[in-house]
Amino acid sequence: MINVTNTTGTEAAGGVAIGLERVRRVFDNQFVVIEGMDLRIDAGEFLAVLGPSGCGKSTLLRTIARLSAPDGGRIVAEPDQFQAGFVFQDAHLLPWRTVLDNAALPLELMGAGREERYAKARTVLAQVGLAEAEERYPAQLSGGMRMRVSLARALVTEPRLLLLDEPFAALDEITRFNLEVQLRELWQRRGMTVIFVTHSISEAAFLANRAVVLARRGGRIKLDRRLDMPNDRTNDLRSDPRLGHEMKFLMGAMEEE
Amino acid sequence: MKKFLPPLIPLVVVAVAIEAAVRRGALPSYLVPAPSAVLHALFESRGELAGAMAKTSAAAVVGFALSTLAGIAIAVLLSSSRAIQRAFYPYAVFFQTVPIIAIAPLLVIWFGYGMKTVIASAFIVSIFPVIANTLTGLLSTDPALRDLFRLYGASPGVTLFKLRFPAALPQILTGLRVASGLAVIGAIVGEFIGGQGLGSVVDIARTQQRVDKVFAAVLLASALGLALFGLINLISTATLRRWHASEAGQ
Amino acid sequence: MNRREFVSLCGVALAACGKPNKIRLALNWKPDPQFGGFYAAPYQQHGLDVEILPGGAGTPTVQMIGAGSAEFGIVSADELVVARARGNDVVALFAVFQNCPQGIMAHASRHLASIGDVLKEGTLAIQRGLPYARILEKKYGFDRVKVVPSPGGDISTFLRDEKFAQQCFVMSEPLQARHAGVDVKVFPVADIGYNPYTTVLAISGAQLKSDPDRAKSMVAAVREGWRAYLNDPKPTNDRMHELNPSMDAASFAEVAEAQKSFIETGQLGVMTSERWTTLIGQLAELGDIPQVMPAQDCFRNV
Numbered sequence: 131m132i133n134v135t136n137t138t139g140t141e142a143a144g145g146v147a148i149g150l151e152r153v154r155r156v157f158d159n160q161f162v163v164i165e166g167m168d169l170r171i172d173a174g175e176f177l178a179v180l181g182p183s184g185c186g187k188s189t190l191l192r193t194i195a196r197l198s199a200p201d202g203g204r205i206v207a208e209p210d211q212f213q214a215g216f217v218f219q220d221a222h223l224l225p226w227r228t229v230l231d232n233a234a235l236p237l238e239l240m241g242a243g244r245e246e247r248y249a250k251a252r253t254v255l256a257q258v259g260l261a262e263a264e265e266r267y268p269a270q271l272s273g274g275m276r277m278r279v280s281l282a283r284a285l286v287t288e289p290r291l292l293l294l295d296e297p298f299a300a301l302d303e304i305t306r307f308n309l310e311v312q313l314r315e316l317w318q319r320r321g322m323t324v325i326f327v328t329h330s331i332s333e334a335a336f337l338a339n340r341a342v343v344l345a346r347r348g349g350r351i352k353l354d355r356r357l358d359m360p361n362d363r364t365n366d367l368r369s370d371p372r373l374g375h376e377m378k379f380l381m382g383a384m385e386e387e
Numbered sequence: 388m389k390k391f392l393p394p395l396i397p398l399v400v401v402a403v404a405i406e407a408a409v410r411r412g413a414l415p416s417y418l419v420p421a422p423s424a425v426l427h428a429l430f431e432s433r434g435e436l437a438g439a440m441a442k443t444s445a446a447a448v449v450g451f452a453l454s455t456l457a458g459i460a461i462a463v464l465l466s467s468s469r470a471i472q473r474a475f476y477p478y479a480v481f482f483q484t485v486p487i488i489a490i491a492p493l494l495v496i497w498f499g500y501g502m503k504t505v506i507a508s509a510f511i512v513s514i515f516p517v518i519a520n521t522l523t524g525l526l527s528t529d530p531a532l533r534d535l536f537r538l539y540g541a542s543p544g545v546t547l548f549k550l551r552f553p554a555a556l557p558q559i560l561t562g563l564r565v566a567s568g569l570a571v572i573g574a575i576v577g578e579f580i581g582g583q584g585l586g587s588v589v590d591i592a593r594t595q596q597r598v599d600k601v602f603a604a605v606l607l608a609s610a611l612g613l614a615l616f617g618l619i620n621l622i623s624t625a626t627l628r629r630w631h632a633s634e635a636g637q
Numbered sequence: 638m639n640r641r642e643f644v645s646l647c648g649v650a651l652a653a654c655g656k657p658n659k660i661r662l663a664l665n666w667k668p669d670p671q672f673g674g675f676y677a678a679p680y681q682q683h684g685l686d687v688e689i690l691p692g693g694a695g696t697p698t699v700q701m702i703g704a705g706s707a708e709f710g711i712v713s714a715d716e717l718v719v720a721r722a723r724g725n726d727v728v729a730l731f732a733v734f735q736n737c738p739q740g741i742m743a744h745a746s747r748h749l750a751s752i753g754d755v756l757k758e759g760t761l762a763i764q765r766g767l768p769y770a771r772i773l774e775k776k777y778g779f780d781r782v783k784v785v786p787s788p789g790g791d792i793s794t795f796l797r798d799e800k801f802a803q804q805c806f807v808m809s810e811p812l813q814a815r816h817a818g819v820d821v822k823v824f825p826v827a828d829i830g831y832n833p834y835t836t837v838l839a840i841s842g843a844q845l846k847s848d849p850d851r852a853k854s855m856v857a858a859v860r861e862g863w864r865a866y867l868n869d870p871k872p873t874n875d876r877m878h879e880l881n882p883s884m885d886a887a888s889f890a891e892v893a894e895a896q897k898s899f900i901e902t903g904q905l906g907v908m909t910s911e912r913w914t915t916l917i918g919q920l921a922e923l924g925d926i927p928q929v930m931p932a933q934d935c936f937r938n939v
Contacts, residue, residue: 218531
């Protein structure tokens with residue numbers, strides 16, 4: 131495995147390396163969602179997790195985020211204390227708070243003072259292109275803008291690990307394309323480890339350096355592939371034959387069962 | 388003004404119809420008073436009615452305030468654990484089902500004749516909707532947001548104040564809307580037994596076969612209920628205007 | 638006889654064999670000795686099918702008669718006069734209690750001499766809307782006593798609080814109190830000169846006009862019923878006790894005996910013009926009715 135380092139090196143947050151050793155997740159004492167998974171993720175890696183609905187990819191993400199403990203096996207991290215950011219399928223903003231207060235929420239929950247957290251929130255909002263909207267309420271924003279706030283919120287603590295669970299699935303294509311580009315840029319700048327769950331092959335191929343494809347049941351890894359793609363991903367790349375080439379591999383693994 | 392016109396029209400139409408029917412003798416005036424007689428009674432007994440309304444209002448407001456505070460507190464407690472909920476929620480339902488007419492005499496034994504009994508009655512009748520709606524609101528918090536709060540290490544107390552409570556506000560206000568009217572009813576019932584306010588006016592006027600005065604007092608009681616309801620709506624608009632679908636369209 | 642005579646004879650015969658008149662009699666309290674005669678009355682024998690509707694606190698019998706939800710009802714004379722003043726044509730037919738058995742009861746230990754003394758301190762539970770309550774207020778003032786609503790037959794507060802006085806039926810609540818170990822002194826309302834006929838059988842003026850014979854039959858049946866009840870209350874008491882278990886059999890017997898002094902046996906149920914005129918004058922003076930009305934309008938001895 132090659133350690134991926136950030137290319138521009140200006141806001142190096144650094145990443146965290148994650149190791150899953152025979153990790154097991156069971157629901158209701160009987161339904162085995164993930165059966166003994168071994169997986170090593172390097173610091174600063176951009177990993178896509180692909181699979182059909184119900185294959186356990188969301189469960190995997192939540193387990194890595196330490197929102198649920200594994201029922202078997204263990205997860206090791208290097209460094210073992212780290213801050214994670216999570217982007218859900220829908221923006222899930224607090225509707226009674228402004229965009230600024232929403233973006234600043236993680237720092238507020240961690241005890242940061244007002245000036246500090248507003249300054250940092252403004253920074254991330256600018257990075258996702260929402261500097262003008264900080265006084266607005268979620269009800270007044272479009273779906274795409276709300277997702278960007280959610281992204282900013284996840285980044286405001288400068289996390290070493292960023293987890294995303296099909297964040298762009300509900301958005302229209304153009305918005306999705308642009309957000310994908312933006313996410314990639316943010317990753318390049320900060321260098322955190324990113325785990326991106328999706329069921330879109332094109333999205334996985336466009337965004338990630340490495341992709342794992344999970345089986346229909348039990349969380350078995352059917353394919354683990356380093357993607358042969360250039361470092362800089364722009365919308366022009368979408369018509370590049372290399373993208374189609376990688377997609378074919380991924381599709382093949384998704385289809386066979 | 389435009390907002391008040393639609394509900395006024397049916398009221399005026401019905402009032403005119405009843406007035407005509409009573410004057411013609413089609414409706415017996417000792418069973419259904421002519422609206423003009425009710426207005427006359429309102430004016431004639433205005434001093435007595437004003438004093439009575441002040442007492443009923445005070446009792447209803449205090450009873451309602453107490454049921455708001457206690458109801459929300461009880462709901463918070465019930466929402467904290469499944470076990471507590473299962474053990475104690477049936478007792479909360481008791482507040483809903485107990486017939487207030489039957490226990491009002493007991494209230495007099497405990498609180499004596501006067502304001503305390505009336506407030507207790509208003510409280511008992513109005514607390515359940517507050518508990519039920521607040522509980523529903525607190526238990527319906529978005530699980531993803533709960534995860535988010537956990538991700539950043541928020542304590543249950545912080546999660547309650549910064550997430551669950553604000554998220555439950557629309558539901559809480561729904562409960563308060565229902566409870567406000569019930570508090571007035573509870574106060575009136577308490578006054579039948581406890582002997583003051585509009586309830587007492589109704590009871591005495593009824594014994595004197597003064598239907599016009601009965602209706603006048605009932606009208607004032609309804610106005611009180613309407614005022615409380617309007618107050619809750621005002622609060623709802625002010626707090627929810629910027630973010631909740633129910634008020635956003637205003 | 639010819640054909641036509643035969644047909645009319647059959648018609649009359651058929652009418653005579655027809656179903657008895659269906660009648661609802663609304664009481665203004667639960668079944669107890671004050672209604673004994675009504676439960677004992679031989680209605681069937683007078684061609685009447687009577688259903689007795691028990692009442693309770695606040696049963697609006699005058700309004701029920703006026704609205705037609707009962708053909709007959711039990712009312713008190715003063716509420717009948719007020720109803721007439723409000724345009725409700727109700728007429729009295731038969732008065733059970735010649736003398737009003739209402740009163741105020743107080744703990745004997747207070748050693749009160751008159752009804753006025755009751756109003757000097759403590760609490761008085763009374764229905765403020767009743768005429769005699771306002772007569773008391775006018776005469777003695779309610780400024781020194783705390784006036785609260787009547788608990789309607791429930792004496793629990795009275796038993797616990799020595800300074801608590803309450804309105805009562807002279808032969809009812811005081812007996813209950815004595816049974817519970819509290820000695821009471823009773824002040825009859827009649828003592829202040831207010832003595833309306835009580836537990837009065839009434840009918841709507843319209844019904845009386847359209848079917849006077851039915852009213853006559855009803856009164857005749859009721860009169861017989863009261864004679865029978867006064868003679869031997871036990872069987873009727875048993876019937877009423879089944880309908881109203883809140884009072885035990887011994888109390889039924891005791892109250893039935895105690896109430897006899899209020900019932901005039903000679904002219905059972907009959908009313909006089911003078912008594913009605915006095916009552917009407919008192920109510921007009923109180924302001925409960927706007928002006929006096931002819932006593933003859935209020936009652937009929939059928």
